[in-house]
Amino acid sequence: MSRLSGWGRTAAVDAEVLEVTSEEQVAAALAAPLAPRGLGRSYGDAAQLAGGRVLDLRGLDAISPVDPHGAVTVGAGASLDALVRAVVPAGWFVPVTPGTRQVTLGGALAADVHGKNHHRDGTLGAHVTRLRVLSPTGTHELTPADGERFFVHLGALGLTGVITEATLDLLPISSDRVLVDTERFDDLDGVMAAMVEGDHRYRYSVAWVDCASRAGRGRAVLTRGDHERGEDRADATLRPPRPARLAVPVTAPPGLLNAASVAAFNELWFRRAPRHRVGEPQRLETFFHPLDGVRDWNRLYGPRGFVQYQFAVPDDAAETVRAAVARLAASRVPSFLAVLKRFGPANPAPLSFPQPGWTLALDLPVGPPALPGLLDALDEMVVAAGGRVYLAKDARLAPATVRAMYPRLPDFAALAARFDPEHRLTSDLDRRLRLREG
């Protein structure tokens, strides 16, 4: 038995971990219930099964050569870090990257991850041309032409089958730098207006919002940019990202991240940003994956861990974003810089999270007694606005709330049953939210 938890380090459980290195082993393991797992970067309980079996897929890590059009076939257990380091020197980049490279491709597709370019490029799943899925009913080779039989696996959190391999189209790049425009705003309305007005001019856009201090609530730093064009600079290079150079060696004592320390950090961070700067070159890893520079940063949250709360609401519900930030600032629940982004169109995957409009993500340390109730109140606001919470990050939603947020859950459950009629693919998240029950 091994002790397992998600990246948030809450609700740790004992489970039997099966390490696999071949599809034959995956197929054999599917004879009984299990939860697929990659690098364990889902914040909550999506990749664990208390008292059950967990399939560790990191051994399926093959990466094919990139074809001349940018297509690459990648094993589900390969990390985006390994993929990026393999392809950047040849002038390619992943078409979509979440805030860390330390996720497996299988996990990224199971969460249908998005990045700073969702407003124009969609989720990572939108760039997949072929999926290989093993389920109790057999091996399935699927392309987007297969319609719902293909899309059901994106954002399915491993509950429809085990993705073993995917082919995706990479993005050509000619420099390892991103040219970044930075703007600082004193309030939320200002940054939201700027994003609505100008995001379409940038491939990448994200804002960091201060929710910690009552005085500075809603102040924000907006960073937007695109890849540098190598032909514009004689000494452009294509170096792969550097590995982490710092690490958090031990779990921090409880209460290190409290309302005062988080507010102080946010203050420093806000003041460090320039009021307005254009075309600053940044390395890929600085722009996309700043936290990957510090290994095990989740230990900073202490023994009780943290939850991430990310919700999406339609454009006409911008007021919900404002209300959420105000609620949080007033509650004195410490929140590190929140991430605000605009989403483009949704895709056909029934459990995919992004929907057009706004998304706000918050990291919150577990501990304040008011936190569970505060998040339940935010759930109600999000549902009322026609929005939803990101399941790959969830560790505390209620089953009834999920049904209001994801109206296509019954379709998902019916499709999942076609790939897995005996419900062998499960997880603690599935058991908690009863996703396969529809």
Added chain:
Amino acid sequence: MDNAFGQPQTVVVLGGTSDIARAVVRRLAAARADTVVLAGRDADALAAAAAEARDFGALHTPQVTFEATDVADAGRAVADCFRAAGREVDLVILAVGHLGSQEEDQDDPARAGQGALVNFAWPVAALAAVRALLVAQGHGRILVMSSVAAIRVRRSAYLYGGAKAGLDRLATGLAASLAGTGVSLHLLRPGFVRTKMTAGEPEPPLTTGVEPVAEAVVRGLATGQPVIWSPPVLRWAMLVLRHLPARLWSQVMDR
């Protein structure tokens, strides 16, 4: 499943009509507990507790009856509760207990023995059944209701306190036996609590109502405290009080 805040969804309560258990259930049902199995002796009182749990948010509240003097029946009662839950059980609350009247019981072998059955033997048998089912499940938690009366037995309630002392020590050992199974045990040690069980008894210092106890339980479940004291100051108070000379102890606690 327990969520990130240690809020259970499926709860079994052995002794479901206990005032403390009901106060805990109200809070758990208001959070995430949608299935609460209530087991006890009095079917009408169980039905009332079930209605209350539903008022606070529970959706399924099956009821199971048993006699806590029938030790041989404890395994059946626990198995029925797990079956009625219909899902994997996140939390079992063991709240079976009976204060009795020491004046009437202490010179009556049959009554004194019955009290020990209810407060010690039946809970021990039930815990054996619960342990087996939860370990097979590979996860879950047990909350055992002990008492500060178990830490140092009072002259005025030594039958009750003595049985609770046995249960308290046994639960400590049981908790240790669960290491590596995915199952864990919380031991609740409330002070004197105003309930229907203690109605009419003289109130010693640090007496509380049921709500502070329920609050302490919910906090202990959230933080994973192995021993939950209520009020929390009792942890330190008992450290001193248990070492008082006997005469002084009686003067403080048995006035």
